[in-house]
Amino acid sequence: MSETNNSSSGSRRSFLKKSSMGAAAVASAATLNMGKFAHAAGTRETVRIGLIGCGGRGSGAIQNALNASPQNEVVGLCDMFEDRLNFCRKTLEAKKKDQTKVTDDTCFLGFDGYKKLLDTDVDVILLCTPPYFRPMQLKAAIEAGKHVFCEKPVAVDAPGVRSVLETTELAKKKGLSIVSGLCWRYDYMVKDLVGKIMDGYIGDITAIQENYLTGLLWQKNREKDWTEMHYQLKNWLYFHWLSGDHIAEQHIHSLDKAMWLMGDTPPMKAYGCGGRQTRTDARFGNVYDHFAVCYEWANGVKTFAYCRQQGGKIFRETDDHVYGTNGRAKILGNQIIMNDKVAYKYEGERPNMYDVEHVALFDGIRNDKPINNGVYMSYSTLMAILGREVCYTGQQITWDQMMKSENKLGPDKLEFGDIPVPEVAMPGQTKFK
Numbered sequence: 001m002s003e004t005n006n007s008s009s010g011s012r013r014s015f016l017k018k019s020s021m022g023a024a025a026v027a028s029a030a031t032l033n034m035g036k037f038a039h040a041a042g043t044r045e046t047v048r049i050g051l052i053g054c055g056g057r058g059s060g061a062i063q064n065a066l067n068a069s070p071q072n073e074v075v076g077l078c079d080m081f082e083d084r085l086n087f088c089r090k091t092l093e094a095k096k097k098d099q100t101k102v103t104d105d106t107c108f109l110g111f112d113g114y115k116k117l118l119d120t121d122v123d124v125i126l127l128c129t130p131p132y133f134r135p136m137q138l139k140a141a142i143e144a145g146k147h148v149f150c151e152k153p154v155a156v157d158a159p160g161v162r163s164v165l166e167t168t169e170l171a172k173k174k175g176l177s178i179v180s181g182l183c184w185r186y187d188y189m190v191k192d193l194v195g196k197i198m199d200g201y202i203g204d205i206t207a208i209q210e211n212y213l214t215g216l217l218w219q220k221n222r223e224k225d226w227t228e229m230h231y232q233l234k235n236w237l238y239f240h241w242l243s244g245d246h247i248a249e250q251h252i253h254s255l256d257k258a259m260w261l262m263g264d265t266p267p268m269k270a271y272g273c274g275g276r277q278t279r280t281d282a283r284f285g286n287v288y289d290h291f292a293v294c295y296e297w298a299n300g301v302k303t304f305a306y307c308r309q310q311g312g313k314i315f316r317e318t319d320d321h322v323y324g325t326n327g328r329a330k331i332l333g334n335q336i337i338m339n340d341k342v343a344y345k346y347e348g349e350r351p352n353m354y355d356v357e358h359v360a361l362f363d364g365i366r367n368d369k370p371i372n373n374g375v376y377m378s379y380s381t382l383m384a385i386l387g388r389e390v391c392y393t394g395q396q397i398t399w400d401q402m403m404k405s406e407n408k409l410g411p412d413k414l415e416f417g418d419i420p421v422p423e424v425a426m427p428g429q430t431k432f433k
């Protein structure tokens with residue numbers, strides 16, 4: 001073993017320590033220490049992973065991270081609730097026994113659990129909690145010198161997006177990775193089709209239509225000993241302060257593709273309509289069940305974005321329709337159509353995109369080429385928030401107005417107990433703030 005390998009653990013720890021130093025010293029220290037870390041990792045050093053948010057996606061994401069390299073280990077878990085954490089831990093111990101090194105001392109619960117996990121010697125953090133918590137947890141993770149996998153959306157309001165943009169810059173200075181859970185950007189077929197369209201295969205883009213027309217999701221019944229905070233956390237999808245509403249929580253996958261096709265340039269303005277027709281019961285919190293938004297770019301191109309979460313026999317489609325001067329494409333439908341005939345289909349290999357994004361994250365760390373998806377994940381999140389706000393208020397709102405918004409969602413204090421139930425927004429009455 002080389003000298004570097006013998007002291008690999010020390011090198012890694014000193015890298016982590018130094019990456020939480022003040023901004024002025026950060027750039028040079030990061031370069032120096034990334035080199036040490038990458039060298040050690042490149043010789044198959046273990047990379048230690050912590051998961052924050054052990055629910056459905058978190059339990060999947062941690063397995064994707066472990067699939068990325070046999071030298072990756074999960075060493076710590078954090079969740080708000082013990083049952084979720086224990087279920088995730090047991091699943092990992094059954095499915096990924098050799099790579100699971102979680103102990104009772106490295107399991108953390110509650111609102112501050114993430115701070116305790118960040119205080120341990122994990123190298124990489126996966127952020128898979130409801131979106132409201134993302135800005136604060138991402139900031140803390142980067143300040144603590146951790147590389148991050150960050151689920152979408154990254155915020156529920158403009159102050160949150162601005163915080164994520166600042167953290168993105170800090171991560172760049174520190175040489176730390178932020179890989180986004182906007183997973184379609186890592187899908188081989190989608191990358192190929194978007195690339196072809198951006199290279200002019202169908203001429204200039206004239207319009208995009210994004211559909212996420214789908215059914216109902218899970219909902220949990222209130223239990224006797226639950227406070228209102230407990231209920232809202234367990235049913236986070238239905239409270240706009242926690243999820244951003246489904247235009248942000250789910251339709252962001254489509255909006256992100258439109259933003260990508262437009263060269264990651266934000267739209268100038270938007271207007272739209274939406275409401276709740278089928279999910280009117282109080283158990284569904286304050287979110288809408290449908291949105292239809294028109295986004296307009298400076299060059300006149302428009303994206304018409306429809307999303308719906310309703311049950312029963314209704315038309316369902318999740319696809320991206322792109323119209324150009326010479327043809328059209330359906331991205332998830334894998335078709336480029338010219339003169340009414342399929343002119344191109346992707347036929348290459350198509351590994352699981354969730355694995356691919358983690359391979360990219362860990363390869364970047366090991367090869368000293370950290371990936372930073374922070375800007376596009378923030379812009380796509382703001383695009384979704386803009387769509388929500390034009391529908392909630394009934395106003396036309398510009399990107400600049402949205403980016404400057406001071407409307408901070410969520411309760412004053414994060415603690416279990418009584419918190420307000422947010423009102424359902426009413427266009428024409430709900431004010432843009």
Ligand SMILES: NC(=O)c1ccc[n+]([C@@H]2O[C@H](COP(=O)([O-])OP(=O)(O)OC[C@H]3O[C@@H](n4cnc5c(N)ncnc54)[C@H](O)[C@@H]3O)[C@@H](O)[C@H]2O)c1
Nearest residue numbers: 053054055056057058079080081084128129131151152181
């Ligand atoms: N990229 C994708 O395709 C994809 C798919 C599904 C979900 N997601 C995203 O992943 C995130 C999680 O979604 P999910 O489906 O796993 O939800 P989930 O409810 O199954 O899991 C969320 C977990 O976070 C925990 N939690 C809540 N607040 C917390 C806090 N402050 N600290 C620590 N833990 C906390 C919950 O107890 C729960 O176990 C969401 O942002 C969602 O949009 C992305």
